[in-house]
């Protein structure tokens with residue numbers, strides 16, 4: 001999705017008078033995205049993205065998200081810069097929503113990323129983790145394990161309408177995660193949603209990362225686990241080891257993994273698949289359809305989750321010690 005909230009030209013033009021961006025020339029809703037309402041704006045001052053924050057974004061978190069983008073951009077991570085209003089504020093009000101303007105990023109996201117892109121995204125993720133270490137604010141992961149339980153409670157009764165047997169299967173997954181989820185891993189700022197649609201490329205180079213609205217403090221290796229799920233599966237739900245090798249080598253070219261992270265990787269990858277399975281299933285069952293609302297496949301991550309059940313070690317995801325990567329190159 002998404003455009004959940006309509007904005008008319010008059011209220012938008014009036015909203016823009018608080019920003020140093022000139023006059024509105026044109027605007028249109030962006031159907032891509034999931035969480036918020038997004039518009040592409042052209043003004044006499046340039047091109048911008050307008051985001052209206054919807055229900056899953058807590059207004060109290062906006063200083064964290066927008067401050068993080070500013071911090072990362074200033075630390076050399078390519079990402080949009082929030083535009084400050086004339087009074088210095090980064091957040092305004094529009095159509096009954098909190099709203100922000102961010103700079104438009106050139107590039108496009110890849111529908112079919114290859115190993116070379118997986119390597120680039122691995123390195124970009126590690127750079128983000130390192131740049132985030134000097135960000136002074138912190139945020140608990142609102143999509144962490146406790147939230148998985150709430151999403152499951154809100155979907156469980158109807159799960160079998162999506163696929164017979166899903167309820168029992170996900171009950172089992174939830175209890176496995178409850179008993180095996182690791183604590184005390186190296187942690188810091190993570191993106192927590194670095195899917196292909198949140199990474200722009202120009203040629204084979206990453207031109208920017210977007211959509212920091214799940215960013216939080218969590219285990220770095222969990223962020224890698226999200227990327228292994230989102231970047232390294234083929235359409236037939238087979239895990240592409242070449243892409244896994246490339247993503248992990250790209251990451252380790254910037255930040256080598258510690259042994260404790262390597263050991264935890266299989267359960268983290270399985271948990272990451274469960275997290276997206278649960279949020280998609282919840283949305284499928286609970287969010288009304290609309291012309292600019294595109295719900296995501298509620299079973300794609302179930303298929304990935306099933307593939308993870310057969311994997312026992314990080315090596316099966318493509319991890320190799322840094323010394324052997326160096327020797328091979």
Ligand SMILES: Nc1ncnc2c1ncn2[C@@H]1O[C@H](COP(=O)(O)OP(=O)(O)O)[C@@H](O)[C@H]1O
Nearest residue numbers: 030032033034035036049080103104105210211
């Ligand atoms: N800074 C940006 N520059 C260019 N396009 C952007 C930018 N931010 C968002 N977009 C566009 O808007 C879409 C939705 O943005 P996203 O942040 O992923 O929304 P959501 O938070 O609702 O998932 C993206 O897929 C992209 O097409």
Ligand SMILES: N[C@@H](CCOP(=O)(O)O)C(=O)O
Nearest residue numbers: 033034035193195211276296
């Ligand atoms: N990436 C998540 C949903 C969040 O969508 P995004 O547009 O904010 O990346 C998923 O695929 O389920």
